[in-house]
Amino acid sequence: MRDSTFKSAFNDRTAKTFMAVLFGATLLVTVLNQLFPADSALHVSAYTVTLLGKYLCYALLALALDLVWGYCGILSLGHGAFFALGGYAMGMYLMRQIGDRGVYGNPELPDFMVFLNWSELPWYWHGFDQFWFTALMILLVPGLLAFVFGWLAFRSRVTGVYLSIITQALTYALMLAFFRNELGFGGNNGLTDFKDLLGFSLQSDTTRVGLLIATAVALAGAFILCRWITGSKLGRVVMAVRDAESRARFVGYRTEHYKLWIFTLSAILAGIAGALYVPQVGIINPGEFSPLNSIELVVWVAVGGRATLYGAVIGAILVNYGKTVFTGIMPEAWLFALGGLFVAVTVFLPHGLVGLVAENWGKVKTRFAQNGNASNTTNPAEGDTP
Numbered sequence: 001m002r003d004s005t006f007k008s009a010f011n012d013r014t015a016k017t018f019m020a021v022l023f024g025a026t027l028l029v030t031v032l033n034q035l036f037p038a039d040s041a042l043h044v045s046a047y048t049v050t051l052l053g054k055y056l057c058y059a060l061l062a063l064a065l066d067l068v069w070g071y072c073g074i075l076s077l078g079h080g081a082f083f084a085l086g087g088y089a090m091g092m093y094l095m096r097q098i099g100d101r102g103v104y105g106n107p108e109l110p111d112f113m114v115f116l117n118w119s120e121l122p123w124y125w126h127g128f129d130q131f132w133f134t135a136l137m138i139l140l141v142p143g144l145l146a147f148v149f150g151w152l153a154f155r156s157r158v159t160g161v162y163l164s165i166i167t168q169a170l171t172y173a174l175m176l177a178f179f180r181n182e183l184g185f186g187g188n189n190g191l192t193d194f195k196d197l198l199g200f201s202l203q204s205d206t207t208r209v210g211l212l213i214a215t216a217v218a219l220a221g222a223f224i225l226c227r228w229i230t231g232s233k234l235g236r237v238v239m240a241v242r243d244a245e246s247r248a249r250f251v252g253y254r255t256e257h258y259k260l261w262i263f264t265l266s267a268i269l270a271g272i273a274g275a276l277y278v279p280q281v282g283i284i285n286p287g288e289f290s291p292l293n294s295i296e297l298v299v300w301v302a303v304g305g306r307a308t309l310y311g312a313v314i315g316a317i318l319v320n321y322g323k324t325v326f327t328g329i330m331p332e333a334w335l336f337a338l339g340g341l342f343v344a345v346t347v348f349l350p351h352g353l354v355g356l357v358a359e360n361w362g363k364v365k366t367r368f369a370q371n372g373n374a375s376n377t378t379n380p381a382e383g384d385t386p
Contacts, residue, residue: 022220026213034206046208050208057280067262070312071239072259077171081170082142082271088185094202095191097196146268150263153166154255192285215276218273299319303318303349
């Protein structure tokens with residue numbers, strides 16, 4: 001039964017369309033970057049490749065939030081924390097790969113530790129010279145934090161705006177902690193000056209394209225996983241918890257267990273997004289923990305459309321593309337534009353852009369059907385005498 005459910009999630013039309021568009025765009029960008037020279041009008045620059053990769057990381061993050069907010073009703077204003085933790089785990093690995101190529105030439109300590117007169121590597125940095133250990137931490141650290149936080153919150157039946165405020169307080173507390181130099185994560189400057197990943201130079205166009213493809217594969221895999229979950233019995237129970245938690249609890253479901261499971265999985269997906277983000281942008285600092293980032297994330301999902309999965313992806317890409325363009329024209333007005341966008345979507349598009357398109361498409365289909373029926377009733381059948 002589970003296999004058939006997974007196959008149906010993989011084979012449904014929405015999933016096929018999503019993956020066709022995603023991989024088609026990725027393949028097109030790859031070909032235009034690798035096969036056309038820089039002076040060609042068809043060439044796609046390395047900057048554009050990196051920008052698209054960043055957008056796909058944000059799309060994966062939005063997908064993670066849509067799973068927990070759209071389908072479980074948990075409005076998390078702290079998912080930026082899980083994103084940043086995954087990013088820091090990857091950043092620690094990349095810093096360990098620099099070795100003696102740093103400014104100070106220390107084969108063991110990162111440059112910022114040498115600058116701050118650290119004598120030895122902190123215990124929690126050990127193991128990050130191995131990629132398998134880093135990959136494990138990318139999943140484990142955000143997942144464990146979400147599990148502990150969720151277990152305490154859901155067990156105490158904290159819901160609604162109170163839960164949202166607590167999640168925002170969580171990411172703000174982490175931001176303040178990571179700003180401290182004593183914590184050993186680079187303080188205000190964070191981690192940067194990365195050289196290579198798995199032996200491949202991060203400055204190479206080929207590596208940038210490889211990271212873009214890896215991000216697209218991760219996004220596609222996460223989409224299929226979320227599609228499978230939301231279409232399964234587990235997903236139906238989770239949506240019942242979203243719509244009427246007290247009734248679901250009354251009929252015997254341990255609602256806190258379902259919420260905890262979904263919240264933890266969502267945090268892991270956010271951590272993966274952060275890990276893919278860092279080698280593409282080349283830096284991770286405490287600013288990624290900013291509550292404003294988590295609020296922006298909510299706007300992405302709201303603009304695209306909650307409880308659709310692909311709507312969250314569309315919203316993340318569109319809003320961030322708009323941010324790229326708008327901040328280049330009027331950088332000081334971006335936050336006002338973002339706030340106005342959120343208000344406009346809340347008032348006029350409660351179901352987001354996807355809901356608007358679906359509603360209008362339904363009206364068009366109904367109109368065509370009515371016109372077809374009218375023509376069938378007015379035109380005589382072929383061969384009949386009028």
